[in-house]
Each structure stands twice: as structure tokens, then as C-alpha cells.
Amino acid sequence: MIVAGLGLRSGCDMQVILDLLHAAQECCGRQADLVAVPAFRYDEPGLRAAVAHLGLMLRGVTRAQLLAAQPRCISHSARALAATGVASVAEGCALAVAGPRSRLVVPRLTGTHATCAMAQGEDA
Numbered sequence: 001m002i003v004a005g006l007g008l009r010s011g012c013d014m015q016v017i018l019d020l021l022h023a024a025q026e027c028c029g030r031q032a033d034l035v036a037v038p039a040f041r042y043d044e045p046g047l048r049a050a051v052a053h054l055g056l057m058l059r060g061v062t063r064a065q066l067l068a069a070q071p072r073c074i075s076h077s078a079r080a081l082a083a084t085g086v087a088s089v090a091e092g093c094a095l096a097v098a099g100p101r102s103r104l105v106v107p108r109l110t111g112t113h114a115t116c117a118m119a120q121g122e123d124a
Contacts, residue, residue, distance in 0.1 A: 004032035005094025094119035
């Protein structure tokens with residue numbers, strides 16, 4: 001399973017998310033099976049539109065899950081830490097949902113108002 005993790009600001013545009021997902025998928029050489037985001041961003045309109053456009057499932061990640069994944073993240077952002085209390089949102093979401101023995105296949109990519117990372121679960 002390939003999980004695309006996203007971190008995004010409130011009001012992030014659908015096209016920004018689509019562009020980041022496409023860039024991450026090109027780096028990985030595979031399409032994501034699902035998208036994971038922090039639970040506090042789950043209902044963002046641009047996100048929901050992007051995921052629906054691609055026909056992917058969306059999974060919300062709790063704060064506890066994000067915190068548990070942090071030691072496995074390789075990118076850290078002081079801005080994200082100050083804003084959310086988590087230093088690696090996109091990588092944390094991808095790793096949390098892909099499973100405890102998952103690995104990053106695309107470290108954090110940064111776009112306008114969003115970040116994206118991809119993790120591969122054991123079964124992929």
C-alpha cells in the first residue's frame with residue numbers, strides 16, 4: 001500500500017493539492033492508494049475536491065498517531081511545529097497510516113500552502 005500524506009493550510013486550493021500529489025507520484029513511480037491528512041484538516045473543501053477528483057480514499061490521522069510517527073520522519077519544520085505542535089505533518093500522516101514498519105518513499109515535497117510525502121507499507 002502506498003499512502004500519500006498531506007499537510008496543508010486552511011483554504012488550500014484543490015489544484016495545489018493535485019499538483020503536489022502528481023509530483024509525489026512521479027517521484028515514487030506509483031500512484032497512491034489513499035491520502036492521509038491530520039484529522040483537523042479532514043473537511044477542507046480543496047482537499048475533499050482533490051481526493052474526489054482522483055477517486056482516492058481519505059483517512060484522518062489523530063494527533064496521537066502523528067506524534068507516534070514523528071521519530072520515523074526525516075523532515076522537520078519549525079513552522080509546522082509552531083502551528084500544529086507536530087514538526088512533520090505530511091511524513092507523519094503517511095507513515096502513521098502505512099503502518100508501523102512502513103518507510104518513506106518520497107520525503108516531504110513542499111508546494112504553495114501544502115506539503116506531501118509518500119510512504120510504502122509492508123504489503124506493497
